[in-house]
Amino acid sequence: MLEIRGLAASINEKPILNGIDLEVPAGEVHAIMGPNGSGKSTLGYVLSGREDYAVTGGTATFNGVDLLAMEPEQRAAAGLFLAFQAPIELPGVNNANFLRTALNALRRAHGESELDAVQFLKLAKAETKRLAMPDDMLKRNVNVGFSGGEKKRNEVLQMALLRPKLAILDETDSGLDIDALKIVADGVNALRRPEFSALVITHHQRLLDYLVPNKVHVLLHGRIVRSGGPELAKELEKSGYAELIAEAA
């Protein structure tokens, strides 16, 4: 599904990614771990097309299509979803309005009929209920005045409604209590099916207890330095990154 070869990227001419090779087959969940500043978030941004990052080398294809050549909204239409580490506030923009606009933009891109307000609300309310979110979350402005946990849950709600093929979760677990963590994991697990993949960026092994990955990769200085099964996460939780950093040095 996702194939990354030698991907290099920089911001303000400072290299962040230095040749990433990664393959996420359909139906798999991969975790990306690594210390602060290793390039985890950058990978998410580069894959979703944020403009301030310059791709300086390598390729990334999504179901065989060149991802890097597409506009951000085309990548979204192709089925890529990024759950932001720090979700953006949109003052004055109603959450339901935003979600329906996004959903209908995707439906339009897929040649599907657009949902009217009634159909949409039915769908959205079912999802908020499933994610144990209060209904008024739909009425509030996008992320404005949301607590940290509410923002993260709002990202999961969007993911649930937009039903992506590939979800990149950028530290969606940070700052969540255990109940919220389960909700996030359940949200992703509910989407798990043969044609869905996820790239879970996290600091902690905790989320991976609920969202068991097929593979774990460790990112360091913009490169994947180690890959393994779920047990690698547990190992890192115990030993930390010090050893890996020493190895790389």
Next chain:
Amino acid sequence: MSTGASGFLERFEGVLGKLPGDSALRAAAAAAFRASGLPGDSRGRRIEAWKYTSLRAVADAKFQREAAPRHEAETILAGLPLLDAPRIIFVDGAWRDDLSAIAAAGFARFAQQPDFGTLTWPDREPMVALNTMLAEDGAVLDVPADHDGGVVQLVSIAASDADFHPRHSVRLGRGARLTLVEISVGQGTYLLNTVAEIHVAEGATLTHIRLQDEAASAFHVSTTYADVEAGATYDSFTLNLGARLSRTEVHAQLTGKGGAAHLNAAQLLAGSQHADFTSVVGHTAPGCQSRQTVKNVLAGKSRGVFQGKIEVARQAQKTDGYQMNQALLLSPFAEVDSKPELEIFADDVKCSHGATVGELDAEQMFYLRSRGVPEAEARSILVRAFLAEALDAVADETIRARLEAAVEGWWERQAA
């Protein structure tokens, strides 16, 4: 003897050629002044920049042609809250060697080294035109690159019922530092019309403190132009306490990347005083910062004016501009006029301004009174707190203490 603009022009005809410096420049300024007249004078044009301040009273006043001291400059000087630092003293607009104490080099008199500079706009500012016509003396201060000039006090004492037009020039070399404390006081009915040109070169810092405590019947007009280069800081604070009518006008241009301009002020007015603080901050380079907090406390029938403009040029991206104007009206006869203005031509900027006008916060008053503080005292506590916030902008504790003492003096005068 004519008064008003024509009086000044007649005088100019009389002294033309006898004054130092470029007489063609003076003649051009006179032509501009002839066209504009004094702001607010019925014979003059209406000027938006002088919307709230009229110099009609200046036009009607009869100033003596020659300075003829009626008061002892030494006595006035003795009463000043001067610091133990170099002082440059002007009496009736003329430098007084006997009263001054200048340890540092880099000082010259305008009378001997006349330089009108390049920043002023006599064709736009009538009072700058008037100054350019008639300026005779002033201070020229040069702080060499990477040199710390310490504190220098520039004092103007008026002892005659005349008009004075000092012309100052302050230049800080790259990385230089200076704290300039400008004090203006006097006795009698006079007009002090100062123009100062300030250059702050790359990485230099000028702290400019002004204490205006002129005589109750005096007119005080002061126009400052500051050119702030890359990474340089022009940090100014003005405290206006005296004068029947004062106009403090500051034009700061941020011409290099990463420069900063702070134009803070407080005005305390009573009786029928009128004080106008007008500022224009021009962001012409990217990544500069400007900060402005101006507070007015208005008692009696006084009138406080604030006009502040932030101009951001097309190329001045990443500008960070902030402006706050607050006024406290302590009397039903006082008036405040405020015009905080933004003129923005760049899109990636953070500019905001706020203005509040009103009396003391009723809840705070009630809180103090419920704790047993009598109303008058509660009022005084809250007004002082309001002013203290403004004075907080002065980082140097010794100087701030002198300013606080001047504020206390003002309160005592009101109580008397």
Next chain:
Amino acid sequence: MAAVTETLDTVQSVTQSGYKWGFETTIEMDFAPKGLSEDIIRLISTRKEEPEWMLEWRLKAYAAWLKMEEPHWARVDHPPIDYQDLHYYAAPKKRAGPKSLDEVDPELLKMYEKLGIPLKERAILAGVDPDTVEDRQVAVDAVFDSVSVATTFQATLRKAGVIFCPISEAIREHPDLVKQYLGTVVPTGDNFFAALNSAVFTDGSFVYIPKGVRCPMELSTYFRINARNTGQFERTLIIAEAGSHVSYLEGCTAPQRDENQLHAAVVELIAMDDAQIKYSTVQNWYPGDANGKGGIYNFVTKRGACRGARSKISWTQVETGSAITWKYPSCVLHGEDSVGEFYSVAVTNNHQQADTGTKMIHIGKGSRSTIISKGISAGHSNNTYRGLVRMLPGAANARNFTQCDSLLIGDQCGAHTVPYIESRNPTAKVEHEATTSKIADDQLFYCRQRGLSEEDAVSLIVNGFCKDVLKELPMEFAVEAQKLLAVSLEGSVG
């Protein structure tokens, strides 16, 4: 939920470009010769079958205008206007007067359709009995160029005692009311453009709501310029007697033209004790082309007088059109505890220039005012907020709150804020806040990551930015306004 539906539909439907309403109708016109003189004013007065006092009033205004100079304090630039090169009177040729709607020119009805006048109203214009129309009712006094040609709902309004008619008719039919109020809020010599309007106004609306009456429907007038080189000088007068309520809607669209056209309207509102007037405008005159050629010059004087205690006047405007907008809907708050409001969205794109804002003059004790202004500049345009808040000595405990926000789209435009705050009462409180910003890159990226195109994202964020104003609009206008915002900003990104 309907509003949200509409919003979404609106945002998505914005794919067309250019000025959607730029068509011309081919109704035969009846012009007065070009130029302005006492004779032209006499001709206008005669054509309007006006009484002698009205002519005198006009001539007095004309005499005042001759002594005045065109104002240049606003931040707008335009080539000199030749006031002698305009037609001051144009009317569709009368065919014995459209006494019934059947007689209305089918061209005109077609035009309403293109203008997007709601189906229901078109049905009414086409002759359906108003009483059979349910739901929200909207009365339309359609001004086609200078002459009102159709007025609906007269029966319903008459039953309530409301007078809603062309002002020319009011001058003939209700001279006492007109005489008593006309020019009392905006005097003939108030300013250059108001004086010009007073001398030559050809039509506009007159509304009178009697004591205690809540107007049974929204009153709506669609103005439209449709003749080459025809100055438009509408005059509107709304009087709300004690305890009455009225909501008045005004919408403008104009056909595409190359030559600049002058528009100088005057609107006067009067609210007595406990009366409330809500005046909403969506202004979409032709803004000129992308190179700044053509477009309407819109010099408008709008002012309301809150004469009575607890009276309230609320202005809401969405200004997207015109090459030049010069407009300051104001409130004079005489009445104790009276309330003035100004909610404004002004969008400028390409080479448009807007200098707009308000004046809140507080005279009465306890009077309150709120100013919310949202300016959006794009392209090479300049957008200025200019506002005055004045607290007079009698305005004890008066309050004002002002919030002015500017949004810049692109680095070739300008956004300016020029507030004047004057207070002479210590118990009065004024608070003013202003900010300038741009659409943050991360906001755009967030929306695009969710699948929105850049233009849709901009439109969504801009609508959010304007929400505090748009929510003040009556429903049917809110929808049109959102559509207009999107259309006005087309091509401003990317």
